[in-house]
Amino acid sequence: MTRHTINDVARAAGVSKGAVSLAFNNRPGLSPDTRERILATARELGWTPSPRARALSVSRALAVGLVVARPPETLRSDPFFPSFIAGVESELSQHGYALLLQVVPEHDAEHQSYRRLSHEGRVDGVFVTDLYVDDARPALLAELGLPAVIVGPALSEPFWPAVGVDDAPGIAAAVEHLVGLGHSRIAHVAGPREMVHGRSRREAWSTALHRTGLPEGPCIDSDFSAEAGAAATRELLDLADPPTAIVYANDLMAIAGLAVATSRGIDVPGRLSITGYEDTELGAHVQPPLTSVCSDVIGWGRAAARRLLELIDQRPATDVSLPPPTLVVRASSGPAPVHRATHPTTGTPDT
Amino acid sequence: MTRHTINDVARAAGVSKGAVSLAFNNRPGLSPDTRERILATARELGWTPSPRARALSVSRALAVGLVVARPPETLRSDPFFPSFIAGVESELSQHGYALLLQVVPEHDAEHQSYRRLSHEGRVDGVFVTDLYVDDARPALLAELGLPAVIVGPALSEPFWPAVGVDDAPGIAAAVEHLVGLGHSRIAHVAGPREMVHGRSRREAWSTALHRTGLPEGPCIDSDFSAEAGAAATRELLDLADPPTAIVYANDLMAIAGLAVATSRGIDVPGRLSITGYEDTELGAHVQPPLTSVCSDVIGWGRAAARRLLELIDQRPATDVSLPPPTLVVRASSGPAPVHRATHPTTGTPDT
DNA sequence: TCCCTCTACTAAACCGGTTTAGGTGGAGTC
DNA sequence: GACTCCACCTAAACCGGTTTAGTAGAGGGA
Numbered sequence: 001m002t003r004h005t006i007n008d009v010a011r012a013a014g015v016s017k018g019a020v021s022l023a024f025n026n027r028p029g030l031s032p033d034t035r036e037r038i039l040a041t042a043r044e045l046g047w048t049p050s051p052r053a054r055a056l057s058v059s060r061a062l063a064v065g066l067v068v069a070r071p072p073e074t075l076r077s078d079p080f081f082p083s084f085i086a087g088v089e090s091e092l093s094q095h096g097y098a099l100l101l102q103v104v105p106e107h108d109a110e111h112q113s114y115r116r117l118s119h120e121g122r123v124d125g126v127f128v129t130d131l132y133v134d135d136a137r138p139a140l141l142a143e144l145g146l147p148a149v150i151v152g153p154a155l156s157e158p159f160w161p162a163v164g165v166d167d168a169p170g171i172a173a174a175v176e177h178l179v180g181l182g183h184s185r186i187a188h189v190a191g192p193r194e195m196v197h198g199r200s201r202r203e204a205w206s207t208a209l210h211r212t213g214l215p216e217g218p219c220i221d222s223d224f225s226a227e228a229g230a231a232a233t234r235e236l237l238d239l240a241d242p243p244t245a246i247v248y249a250n251d252l253m254a255i256a257g258l259a260v261a262t263s264r265g266i267d268v269p270g271r272l273s274i275t276g277y278e279d280t281e282l283g284a285h286v287q288p289p290l291t292s293v294c295s296d297v298i299g300w301g302r303a304a305a306r307r308l309l310e311l312i313d314q315r316p317a318t319d320v321s322l323p324p325p326t327l328v329v330r331a332s333s334g335p336a337p338v339h340r341a342t343h344p345t346t347g348t349p350d351t
Numbered sequence: 352m353t354r355h356t357i358n359d360v361a362r363a364a365g366v367s368k369g370a371v372s373l374a375f376n377n378r379p380g381l382s383p384d385t386r387e388r389i390l391a392t393a394r395e396l397g398w399t400p401s402p403r404a405r406a407l408s409v410s411r412a413l414a415v416g417l418v419v420a421r422p423p424e425t426l427r428s429d430p431f432f433p434s435f436i437a438g439v440e441s442e443l444s445q446h447g448y449a450l451l452l453q454v455v456p457e458h459d460a461e462h463q464s465y466r467r468l469s470h471e472g473r474v475d476g477v478f479v480t481d482l483y484v485d486d487a488r489p490a491l492l493a494e495l496g497l498p499a500v501i502v503g504p505a506l507s508e509p510f511w512p513a514v515g516v517d518d519a520p521g522i523a524a525a526v527e528h529l530v531g532l533g534h535s536r537i538a539h540v541a542g543p544r545e546m547v548h549g550r551s552r553r554e555a556w557s558t559a560l561h562r563t564g565l566p567e568g569p570c571i572d573s574d575f576s577a578e579a580g581a582a583a584t585r586e587l588l589d590l591a592d593p594p595t596a597i598v599y600a601n602d603l604m605a606i607a608g609l610a611v612a613t614s615r616g617i618d619v620p621g622r623l624s625i626t627g628y629e630d631t632e633l634g635a636h637v638q639p640p641l642t643s644v645c646s647d648v649i650g651w652g653r654a655a656a657r658r659l660l661e662l663i664d665q666r667p668a669t670d671v672s673l674p675p676p677t678l679v680v681r682a683s684s685g686p687a688p689v690h691r692a693t694h695p696t697t698g699t700p701d702t
Numbered sequence: 703t704c705c706c707t708c709t710a711c712t713a714a715a716c717c718g719g720t721t722t723a724g725g726t727g728g729a730g731t732c
Numbered sequence: 733g734a735c736t737c738c739a740c741c742t743a744a745a746c747c748g749g750t751t752t753a754g755t756a757g758a759g760g761g762a
Contacts, residue, residue, distance in 0.1 A: 003472070005718055016742045021720055031740065051471050053718035056407045056747050063451075068433070081433070082419070086454040093453075098473055100414075101452040102444075103437040120402050121354070122449055226636040252633060259638035262613075282603060282633065285577040287610035356748055367712045372750055382710060404748035407717050 004047040013041040024049055051096065063098040064308055065123035069110035069130065070103075080278065080297060084151070087301020088127070095309055097124075107132075111140055118144040124312045127151050127304060128160070131196040147311040149304050153200040161317065163304040167197060167277075170293035170325030171204035171247065172211075174275040177291070177327055178245045179212050182336035183273060187217040187243035189232040189253050191224050198224070201249045201277065217243045222253055229253025233260040237272075244272060244336045251276035251283045251292055258286060258332065269334030279328055288331035295325035355398040364392040375400055402447065414449040415659055416474035420461035420481065421454075430602075430631045431648060435502070438652020439478070446660055448475075458483075462491055469495040475663045478502050478655060479511070482547040498662040500655050504551040512668065514655040518548060518628075521644035521676035522555035522598065523562075525626040528642070528678055529596045530563045533687035534624060538568040538594035540583040540604050542575050549575070552600045552628065568594045573604060580604025584611040588623075595623060595687045602627035602634045602643055609637060609683065620685030630679055639682035646676035 010017040015038060022030050023038040030038075042048075055062050066088070068081065085099065092099055100123055102113050114137065117123045125147035128137050138159040141148040150162035178186050188205040191198025202219065209216050218239060220232035229252060236243055237260070248254035254276030258268060266272050268288055276283055279294035303320040310317055361368040366389060373381050374389040381389075393399075406413050417439070419432065436450065443450055451474055453464050465488065468474045476498035479488050489510040492499040501513040529537050539556040542549025553570065560567050569590060571583035580603060587594055588611070599605035605627030609619060617623050619639055627634055630645035654671040661668055 003470075006720095007718080017719075018721080018743080019741065022741090025720080029740065034740080046470075048471060049720095050718060051473060052403075052406045052412065053747095054720080055403045056749085057718080057720040059747065061403065070433075082454060085452060086456070089452070089454050098451050099453070100449050101436060101440070102450070103433060103440050105437070119354075119397075120399060122402055226632050230636050255633060256636035259636055259640075262638045281577050282606060285581050285607035285610055286637070287613045357750095358748080368749075369712065369714095369751080370710090373711090376750080380710065385710075400750095401748060404717095405750075407719085408748080408750040410717065 003050075004045045006047070006049065009038070009042045009045055009047050012045060013038045021049075051098075060312075061122055061124050062096060063100050063123050064092065064305075064312075065100045065102065065114075065117045065126040066129070067102045067104060067110050067113045067117070067126065069105075069107050069113075083297035084301040084304075087298035087303075088305040089301075090298075091302045091305035091309070097309065110137065114140060114144065114146065118146045125149070125308045127308065132194050133196055133199060134194075135196075147308065149308040149311065151300075151304050152197050161307055161311065163300070163307050163320065163322075165295045165297075165300055165322050165325055167200045167325075168204040168207070170277065170295065170327065171201050172208040173325075173327040174247050174277075174291070174293055175205060175208035176212065177329065178247070178273055178275065178333060179214065181245075181273065181334060183245040184214055184336070185217045185241070185243045186214070186245045186247060187236050188219040189222050189229055189236070189246060189248045189257060190219055191222065191249040193221050198249060205247055217245075222249070224250050224253060226252050226256035229256040230260050233257035237261065237264060237266065242272075245274070245333070246272065247275050249277055251278045251280040251290060254290055254292070254332075255282065255286050258288075258290070262287075269332055271337050273333040273336070275327075275333055284330065291330045291333040292328050293325045294328050296323055299323070354401075355396045357398070357400065360389065360393045360396055360398050363396060364389045372400075402449075411663075412473055412475045413447060414451050414474050415443065415656070415663075416451045416453065416465075416468045416477040417480070418453045418455060418461050418464045418468075418477065420456075420458050420464075430629055434648035435652040435655075438649035438654075439656040440652075441649075442653045442656035442660070448660065462488065465491060465495065465497065469497045476500070476659045478659065483545050484547055484550060485545075486547075498659065500659040500662065502651075502655050503548050512658055512662065514651070514658050514671065514673075516646045516648075516651055516673050516676055518551045518676075519555040519558070521628065521646065521678065522552050523559040524676075524678040525598050525628075525642070525644055526556060526559035527563065528680065529598070529624055529626065529684060530565065532596075532624065532685060534596040535565055535687070536568045536592070536594045537565070537596045537598060538587050539570040540573050540580055540587070540597060540599045540608060541570055542573065542600040544572050549600060556598055568596075573600070575601050575604060577603050577607035580607040581611050584608035588612065588615060588617070593623075596625070596684070597623065598626050600628055602629045602631040602641060605641055605643070605683075606633065606637050609639075609641065613638075619683055622688050624684040624687070626678075626684055635681065642681045642684040643679050644676045645679050647674055650674070 006017045006020050010020045019030060020038055023035045051062050089099055104110055104113050128148050129151045131150055131152050142159045148160045150160050152162060152164045153167055154162045154164060188202060190202040193199055206216055218236060220235055222228040222232045248257060254274055258274055261268050261272050268274055276290045276292035279292040283290035283292050300322055303322055357368045357371050361371045370381060371389055374386045402413050440450055455461055455464050479499050480502045482501055482503050493510045499511045501511050503513060503515045504518055505513045505515060526537060539553060541553040544550055557567055569587060571586055573579040573583045597608060599608060605625055609625055612619050612623050619625055627641045627643035630643040634641035634643050651673055654673055
């Protein structure tokens, strides 16, 4: 029993294939009972239109693309994508769309990927993640005429809509939480300044501090990796006047930073409070468990997919409002030390 | 300037579209110079055959699928997939194939996914990951006639080839490393007994111990999650005669276990040695850095993709030999305590 | 010269849908 | 009774490739 085609259904229902097509795309021009009869016949035969054939005749790929441009090493411990993709998928599958995934080693290769996806007509639209400030991709995609949705903090980008959870409330919540605990010297280990979500979290930290009237603590530029997070932490702890709290731009750096502090015998949260961002599974299971910011990444993926499909179909944007991220308080943040303890770097390492 | 079609190329080269097709699929029946002329013309026009149209006429999807059936939560911190996908992609793209990704919440939904992918003809083959002992998927895929490659430890599976790095040497290396350090009571925190890679790592641990003549230490079944890894660790440490070393089936559980030990004031590796599996980025940046087993996941992905394409094209299997995993020794493993210290659970917690 | 074979190529069918132009029958109108 | 109009449906073209059947022309052998 080979797979049925539209012809089988047409024959079985005693109509032309055109009629079957009309019925399945519920387009006008069929009497209600003919339509029902066709659908019933199709159901009986277990027939659904072939995306391959549809793709060719509607001149659409019926797929969207996600190009992840990170060296796999950096990508490895990233908790974002799996959840995001789950959300994207749940939306796409309802509309007969599929998700094409590419992982390319470097940023440059990404352009190549987009060009190919577009040129070969493999996809009808793409997601753009990890946006850089002054990123050339939106312009490239505009030039290619490939609809795109930018995944990340909203950006006054002329080309494409951005769908993202605003970082600011989450970071602000972390800062306010720390301020409420009496901290007054709150540092930030930031993502790369060239990346939009690195920058936006940094700015959120800065404005949150200003709002509370506190001076900005030290801020170290980092790159979201554990390695760099550890280095930044060492740098902060080596300061003559080290911070009593550090807000990290992601969990990975925070966990690495936590290890650095612990290895120096610095009690967390007794002498140093730490917060992460992303709320990874592991964050809850390090010692001490990590205070972090949790956002609904699945919902985010769903919203981004919905927007992209709208864009492809040239429908107006429906308003999606993503819930703001929430702060999950765990044991890595606590009251600020009452009086400054001995210089942190002189603490006895316990390794 | 809209995209060119095969007709444009045919006209420009002064041949029929059939000739262009022959040239591009380098099939016999064209004189060398005609072939060259056609290819040159196509190059000039920037034309490449449309996968959409090819897919329809060759009755192939020119895509393969990967269904990941884990709740996004569990998936979040898994370092395996990104690297694996990177490897898969690098192979697929060379053959004009694309990767379709689906993330479904539960194991059951996976069957549904495969059925749909197959029924709609979206893919020509699929990867099967996270295989269960007695997994129904290979049989399902055989029934659907959808070529598949099982990603994971080889299995005497009648249906489909398996491509995987053998767990045994890596786990054995970890065990031998610990034995060499003088440990004689080596526990294992295992993956689920129902999962093939959970079981295979467990067996590797068991046989490695037997080979050295040591008795099996305690073994706790777990589920690869941080939560369960922590619980298993607590259970082990609560034993009347706790192990001096624990071999974990993955890094996530090992890191969580490390946190449990630390929180109880147990010195790692002074009183307890710990090894992970997978060598995640974070493993090198916890305190103490984690000894782990590292395998070439990208190469693995490449090999799996190559095998799947061979299967789809009904070509014989070329032999792929993946390098065995290697043990990366870091500070979480050290010499066994000389004489049994005070009962571990009575150590003073340092939180 | 005729026939045969082989090479190089073309025309047309085909994959399985969508879409468009057109056709038929019945109701409504004068 | 002829004319228009509309609702419903069909036939055929089309998407852009691949594949098959068939043809023209060159070369070889009797």
